Amino acid sequence: xxxxxxxxxxxxxYVDGLASADETRRLAKLLRADVEVRERFLEYLNxxxxxxxxxxxxxxxxxxxxxxxxxxxxxxxxxxxxxxAAIALVVAAMVWGVRMRPPSSIDRPSSSFxxxxxxxxxxxxxxxxxxxxxxxxxxxxxxxxxxxxxxxLQLESGVVLELLGPADGxxxxxxxxxxxxxxxxxxxxxxxxGFTVVTAAGEVVDLGTRFxxxxxxxxxxxxxxxxxxxxxxxxxxxxxxDKSWHLGEGEAVRFHKREKPRRLAxxxxxxxxxxxxxxxxxxxxxxxxxxxxxxxxQRFYGVVPGGLVDGASAYTDNHNQxxxxxxxxxxxxxxxxxxxxxxFQSDRHALDLNVTxxxxxxxxxxxxxxxxxxxxGWLAKDFADTGMRLRSGPxxxxxxxxxxxxxxxxGKCFLQYSVWRKEVSVAGPVELGPPHLRGQGGPSAMYGIAxxxxxxxxxxxxxxxx
Amino acid sequence: MPPSEDQHHDDFLRLxxxxxxxxxxxxxxxxxxxxxxxxxxxxxxxVLWRKFDTLxxxxxxxxxxxxxxRLEALxxxxxxxxxxxxxxxDLLATLADAAESSSQRLGTQREALEDCLGKLPEARRQxxxxxxxxxxxxxxxxxxxxxxxxxxxxxxxxxxLALVECTRRALAQEQHA
Numbered sequence: 001x002x003x004x005x006x007x008x009x010x011x012x013x014y015v016d017g018l019a020s021a022d023e024t025r026r027l028a029k030l031l032r033a034d035v036e037v038r039e040r041f042l043e044y045l046n047x048x049x050x051x052x053x054x055x056x057x058x059x060x061x062x063x064x065x066x067x068x069x070x071x072x073x074x075x076x077x078x079x080x081x082x083x084x085a086a087i088a089l090v091v092a093a094m095v096w097g098v099r100m101r102p103p104s105s106i107d108r109p110s111s112s113f114x115x116x117x118x119x120x121x122x123x124x125x126x127x128x129x130x131x132x133x134x135x136x137x138x139x140x141x142x143x144x145x146x147x148x149x150x151x152x153l154q155l156e157s158g159v160v161l162e163l164l165g166p167a168d169g170x171x172x173x174x175x176x177x178x179x180x181x182x183x184x185x186x187x188x189x190x191x192x193x194g195f196t197v198v199t200a201a202g203e204v205v206d207l208g209t210r211f212x213x214x215x216x217x218x219x220x221x222x223x224x225x226x227x228x229x230x231x232x233x234x235x236x237x238x239x240x241x242d243k244s245w246h247l248g249e250g251e252a253v254r255f256h257k258r259e260k261p262r263r264l265a266x267x268x269x270x271x272x273x274x275x276x277x278x279x280x281x282x283x284x285x286x287x288x289x290x291x292x293x294x295x296x297x298q299r300f301y302g303v304v305p306g307g308l309v310d311g312a313s314a315y316t317d318n319h320n321q322x323x324x325x326x327x328x329x330x331x332x333x334x335x336x337x338x339x340x341x342x343x344f345q346s347d348r349h350a351l352d353l354n355v356t357x358x359x360x361x362x363x364x365x366x367x368x369x370x371x372x373x374x375x376x377g378w379l380a381k382d383f384a385d386t387g388m389r390l391r392s393g394p395x396x397x398x399x400x401x402x403x404x405x406x407x408x409x410x411g412k413c414f415l416q417y418s419v420w421r422k423e424v425s426v427a428g429p430v431e432l433g434p435p436h437l438r439g440q441g442g443p444s445a446m447y448g449i450a451x452x453x454x455x456x457x458x459x460x461x462x463x464x465x466x
Numbered sequence: 467m468p469p470s471e472d473q474h475h476d477d478f479l480r481l482x483x484x485x486x487x488x489x490x491x492x493x494x495x496x497x498x499x500x501x502x503x504x505x506x507x508x509x510x511x512x513v514l515w516r517k518f519d520t521l522x523x524x525x526x527x528x529x530x531x532x533x534x535x536r537l538e539a540l541x542x543x544x545x546x547x548x549x550x551x552x553x554x555x556d557l558l559a560t561l562a563d564a565a566e567s568s569s570q571r572l573g574t575q576r577e578a579l580e581d582c583l584g585k586l587p588e589a590r591r592q593x594x595x596x597x598x599x600x601x602x603x604x605x606x607x608x609x610x611x612x613x614x615x616x617x618x619x620x621x622x623x624x625x626x627l628a629l630v631e632c633t634r635r636a637l638a639q640e641q642h643a
Contacts, residue, residue, distance in 0.1 A: 008627065024553070045491070047576075047579065047633065051594060051595075055594075055596075115587070140590065
């Protein structure tokens with residue numbers, strides 16, 4: 001417990017009349033030493049007193065009035081009685097006046113307190129001078145404003161929110177969070193179905209899922225689905241709900257107010273497969289895109305910094321298939337910790353596919369190719385087979401992708417991949433071709449992609465493609 | 467012509483009523499228990515009324531009243547000097563300075579409280595208001611809720627923290643409005 005949390009606990013004990021002599025002494029020490037603790041102390045006491053007034057119906061403390069009567073010298077008794085009665089009336093009128101005042105600017109935007117438990121607070125720095133979030137703490141929150149770090153909360157509805165700083169969100173109701181800036185991941189349980197993230201561009205409505213929302217300073221909203229489905233409601237120029245779109249697993253879009261959502265081709269992910277914080281994004285891979293022009297195609301490539309490890313999810317449209325070392329071997333050291341690009345399985349039959357990986361610095365690109373097929377021309381020509389092997393799985397034995405693969409002793413199917421590499425000495429776009437050659441029928445899997453920066457001398461300038 | 471006694475009373479009433487919430491908040495910051503506030507405020511009201519004749523100008527009332535409240539609170543604390551739950555005079559003087567210089571901001575914070583109470587879930591709002599209702603005993607509410615008193619105090623603490631944060635934001639927004 002840090003000093004401010006300790007101070008708040010002591011203040012609570014003091015205010016409730018529960019502080020021991022030792023606790024009073026410790027609070028006194030903190031109050032003497034820290035001006036911020038003094039400020040908190042005064043605010044807390046102020047709210048305590050105001051609550052007492054409010055709960056009493058806005059009446060001035062009756063004890064004050066009665067005792068004034070008793071203690072005013074006898075020769076002034078009549079006058080003092082009048083004073084006392086009038087004080088009560090005037091104060092009551094004042095408080096009534098406060099209660100009846102029209103809504104002021106501070107009432108907007110509307111918000112609602114939501115009970116939440118802090119599941120984790122990794123490097124979280126709050127905006128303003130506020131006490132830090134403590135793991136395990138139970139809070140009443142209406143606004144979440146963090147400058148940096150990752151804050152994970154579980155709401156009463158069971159919804160787990162992961163806020164990635166810098167971010168600013170306000171609960172409009174326990175089931176509606178208005179995100180004005182920043183990124184969040186939402187894992188919505190059964191009770192939280194219907195949880196909605198509201199942005200300036202529209203609404204992302206959960207339909208039982210795990211999804212992410214990213215709101216830029218320019219008002220653009222990005223939404224991605226990791227499992228399940230969401231509905232996206234865009235808003236028109238009058239600010240009303242306009243049209244709705246559905247987004248499924250492995251799909252992502254970006255949209256502004258009054259715009260139809262467009263495909264978001266690549267998304268920074270963390271090792272858990274959720275949206276990555278901006279500060280932790282890959283510094284080697286700038287973007288990944290392809291030549292698919294179908295307007296209804298919304299699949300995204302996931303970019304995971306340091307993501308190629310034993311057990312890492314291989315694709316974005318099915319997180320069950322993972323990368324593994326070949327049975328009986330260790331995971332190749334050269335590949336371990338490389339930046340992982342997660343493509344989607346549905347591309348495995350795209351014979352005209354071109355994937356573009358934009359590098360921010362010289363790097364080695366690795367392509368993991370399904371060994372059941374000969375390498376396509378672009379791979380055989382520009383890349384070298386490293387001799388390293390990986391496997392993906394487990395695949396459902398009844399699935400078409402593995403219809404020619406025998407299950408292992410556990411009844412699961414795994415596919416083997418050859419690992420190819422190419423050194424790229426210039427920063428810029430690198431083109432990758434289709435997963436296999438035209439005319440090669442039969443089952444096959446989409447290739448995997450990984451990137452590792454080339455070691456460079458200190459101060460060496462980065463050469464870029466024009 | 468000197469003011470009539472009634473006029474004198476009216477003047478005092480007006481000035482005292484305006485400053486009374488701030489004075490009570492000020493006194494509250496210097497005494498350890500809510501129940502101690504009325505006792506000190508009674509003394510403050512008595513002294514203010516008794517010495518009202520000496521006030522040079524109505525515009526000086528607030529500052530003068532704070533001075534009186536400070537002396538009365540410190541006198542009260544001196545009487546309790548053996549009570550180790552009361553802060554020492556030096557710290558009380560520091561707190562009095564801070565409370566006096568913050569009195570306007572704290573007044574605005576009190577005004578923002580109702581809006582913030584309105585943002586609480588209904589169950590929480592009812593709970594906190596019932597806990598603060600006159601004559602309420604925390605132990606009774608705890609029994610009704612099937613909680614220990616300490617657990618209930620913790621719940622109330624969280625609600626108060628939320629209200630402090632909410633009123634802080636309200637103040638910040640008003641300052642930027």
